[in-house]
Amino acid sequence: MEEANVKSLAATMGKRTVNIGMNNDSIKLLRSALGGRNKSLVAVEGIWLNAKILASRTQIEVLYVCPAMIRTPEAVDLLSSVIGWVVGDVHIVSEGVYHRLSEPKLDEGIISLCRLPKISLDEVRLREKELVLLLDGLENPGNVGTIIRTAEAVGVCAVLIYHGQTSVTNPRTVRSSLCSVLSFPVI
Numbered sequence: 001m002e003e004a005n006v007k008s009l010a011a012t013m014g015k016r017t018v019n020i021g022m023n024n025d026s027i028k029l030l031r032s033a034l035g036g037r038n039k040s041l042v043a044v045e046g047i048w049l050n051a052k053i054l055a056s057r058t059q060i061e062v063l064y065v066c067p068a069m070i071r072t073p074e075a076v077d078l079l080s081s082v083i084g085w086v087v088g089d090v091h092i093v094s095e096g097v098y099h100r101l102s103e104p105k106l107d108e109g110i111i112s113l114c115r116l117p118k119i120s121l122d123e124v125r126l127r128e129k130e131l132v133l134l135l136d137g138l139e140n141p142g143n144v145g146t147i148i149r150t151a152e153a154v155g156v157c158a159v160l161i162y163h164g165q166t167s168v169t170n171p172r173t174v175r176s177s178l179c180s181v182l183s184f185p186v187i
Contacts, residue, residue: 001070036170056183062113066098069109130157139165145176158185
């Protein structure tokens with residue numbers, strides 16, 4: 001996909017596009033989310049997971065796009081939909097910048113930065129015989145994400161993380177949960 005096409009698509013949806021490099025403050029914010037250091041923002045990489053965001057109707061704060069890596073009709077269609085959910089800017093990055101940011105196997109040209117829902121225990125409405133899952137001291141982010149995804153699939157009401165050694169904003173947790181951390185109560 002050409003950069004001009006991304007800019008045109010964003011403009012038709014009233015979104016501003018900005019070309020940015022590694023020294024931009026927005027890249028620093030993205031890197032903190034990709035490193036799991038930002039506890040309120042989640043970085044979501046790739047076509048499949050961004051499609052999950054759309055299905056969950058999660059608001060996208062900022063979108064990072066590498067036009068040269070948008071190669072399939074499915075990716076173009078998804079990008080069109082994702083841009084509609086962006087509340088901030090659409091940042092255009094080069095392939096070099098994208099490769100420095102993304103996981104090696106996720107060269108799909110799209111990274112979304114989403115706000116993690118703030119859910120307190122008081123907001124979880126428990127009915128009789130509903131299940132709440134307590135995770136105590138788990139360290140592996142992939143395991144945490146898989147458990148969260150499975151809990152949602154089997155009808156658990158919420159997941160509580162106690163003495164957790166990993167964060168729900170860790171990219172591996174987000175990936176292995178298939179973005180369930182954005183649509184399911186995790187406290």
